[in-house]
Amino acid sequence: MSIANSFRAIQARLTMVMVEDDGMSTVEYAIGTIAAAAFGAILYTVVTGDSIVSALTNIISRALNTNV
Structure with missing residues (x-):
C-alpha cells in the first residue's frame, strides 16, 4: 500500500468518525x-x-337535529 493510499484511508476513516452520530438518536x-x-x-x-x-356542542347539535 502506498503512502498516498494510506493517507486517503486514514482521511476517510477520520471523516467517518467525525460524521457518525450514533449518540444523537437518544x-x-x-x-x-x-x-x-x-x-x-x-x-x-x-x-x-x-x-x-x-x-363544538352547537355543531354537533345542529348535525343531529332532524328538524329541517
Whole structure:
C-alpha cells in the first residue's frame, strides 16, 4: 500500500468518525417527546376552553337535529 493510499484511508476513516452520530438518536427522541408533550398540553388547553366546547356542542347539535 502506498503512502498516498494510506493517507486517503486514514482521511476517510477520520471523516467517518467525525460524521457518525450514533449518540444523537437518544437526544432526538427526547426532544421529540418533549415537543409532543408540549403540543399536547397546548392543544388540550385550547380544546377544553369554553368557546371551543360551546362551538363544538352547537355543531354537533345542529348535525343531529332532524328538524329541517
